[in-house]
Amino acid sequence: MTETMEMEKLLKARGFEWAIRAYSPSDKAVAHYTEKFSEIEKFMVDRGIGNSAPTLDDLASLQDSNPFKLDAFLEALVSLRSSEMIVGAWRMIQGMQLQSLELTYESAASFALKVSLNSPYGETEVYSTNDIDDMNFVRHLMKSKSGDRPIINGFFALRRPKP
Amino acid sequence: MIGGSDQIINTSFPAEIAEHLLRIIRMEWSEMVLENAETGDDIEFLFLGFQSLPRELFVYENARMKQHWDEEGACEVNANKMFHIILKDQQVTVVVDDPSAAINQNVVNAAVQLSKDLSLGRQEFAA
Numbered sequence: 001m002t003e004t005m006e007m008e009k010l011l012k013a014r015g016f017e018w019a020i021r022a023y024s025p026s027d028k029a030v031a032h033y034t035e036k037f038s039e040i041e042k043f044m045v046d047r048g049i050g051n052s053a054p055t056l057d058d059l060a061s062l063q064d065s066n067p068f069k070l071d072a073f074l075e076a077l078v079s080l081r082s083s084e085m086i087v088g089a090w091r092m093i094q095g096m097q098l099q100s101l102e103l104t105y106e107s108a109a110s111f112a113l114k115v116s117l118n119s120p121y122g123e124t125e126v127y128s129t130n131d132i133d134d135m136n137f138v139r140h141l142m143k144s145k146s147g148d149r150p151i152i153n154g155f156f157a158l159r160r161p162k163p
Numbered sequence: 164m165i166g167g168s169d170q171i172i173n174t175s176f177p178a179e180i181a182e183h184l185l186r187i188i189r190m191e192w193s194e195m196v197l198e199n200a201e202t203g204d205d206i207e208f209l210f211l212g213f214q215s216l217p218r219e220l221f222v223y224e225n226a227r228m229k230q231h232w233d234e235e236g237a238c239e240v241n242a243n244k245m246f247h248i249i250l251k252d253q254q255v256t257v258v259v260d261d262p263s264a265a266i267n268q269n270v271v272n273a274a275v276q277l278s279k280d281l282s283l284g285r286q287e288f289a290a
Contacts, residue, residue: 065215068179097186120208142284144276146187146269153186153277156179159286 006056007034011078013063014071015161019078033077040090043083049125054090069093071157072140081133088127089137091117092155099124101152103138113137167237167247167258170271174278177250181216184248184257187273191266194225200247222246243267 001009008030011020023029037056044053054073062070076089092098096117104112113135114128129137140155174180185208189195197206200219223229224244231241243266247258255274259267 066178068176139284142277142280144183144187144273144280146190146273147265149190151187151190151273153183154179156281156284158284160175 003038003056004031004034006060007037010056010059010063010070011074014067014074015159016074016078019074023078036077036083036086039083040077040086043087047087047125052091052094068157068160071160072155075140075157075159076137076155079136081131082129084127085113085129085134085137088115088117088125089140089155091125091127095120096125098141098152101138101141105132111135167260168262170257170259170262170267172255172257172271172274172278173253174255174281175253176278176281177252177255178216179281180255180274180278181248181250183277184246184255184270184274185216185222187270188222188246191270192222192224196223196226196229197221198223198229200249216250218250220248222248246270 020029041053099116099118102114111132117125198221199217228244242260243264249256
């Protein structure tokens with residue numbers, strides 16, 4: 001099975017037909033998402049974190065162990081523009097914590113999003129973008145409070161199958 | 164936990180809520196120790212990553228408290244030093260000693276808020 005076929009299988013298994021239909025032309029959608037997936041690995045290798053790059057086997061195993069994490073990643077893959085922010089999403093799904101987030105926007109002039117992530121081992125990674133098509137990253141973050149302390153934790157899927 | 168108080172969180176997202184609970188607890192207890200309540204095995208928290216959480220787990224403040232629980236059971240010394248988390252299909256139960264203790268309130272409220280936020284932010288589709 002080719003990578004494109006594996007990607008198509010995963011997308012359909014998780015109810016992402018909508019993402020295939022939404023891409024134009026739709027018959028190139030799966031190839032496009034597969035290419036984006038390959039670009040993630042290249043980005044991570046360049047950053048020196050290639051060992052943590054997701055493989056299609058990783059995604060397939062997530063389908064059994066943590067389908068909600070697989071859905072979150074696939075939503076990032078099909079909805080975010082830059083490889084950098086998709087990697088940021090992947091690192092949060094892997095367990096890195098959001099340490100800080102900066103979002104600035106000026107109407108019809110500029111957009112900037114920067115997130116700093118901490119690993120449980122004390123390492124910090126920064127991901128940033130100036131492409132407003134990456135704004136969806138923020139929609140996947142959920143908030144809560146512990147006492148009076150604000151907490152934004154986790155990168156979550158926005159869609160879920162009906163039980 | 165005999166004598167504990169069940170804090171029930173009704174949610175469509177038990178796995179997400181359970182993982183969130185662990186992250187919130189870790190903010191309070193940086194040396195927390197996790198135990199699979201079904202097998203008694205320790206669970207490595209660092210980069211939970213791809214592993215599934217068990218349906219039932221204990222979270223201790225630290226290794227010393229875990230040992231204390233193992234040796235003494237529930238007592239005054241280890242009160243409010245352990246969470247018992249139980250996952251069901253549409254529910255997460257957090258068993259605590261004293262629900263009015265600040266740490267217990269903070270942890271449970273944070274989970275309830277996340278569940279509400281997830282419900283607001285999500286759309287369901289027919290599988």
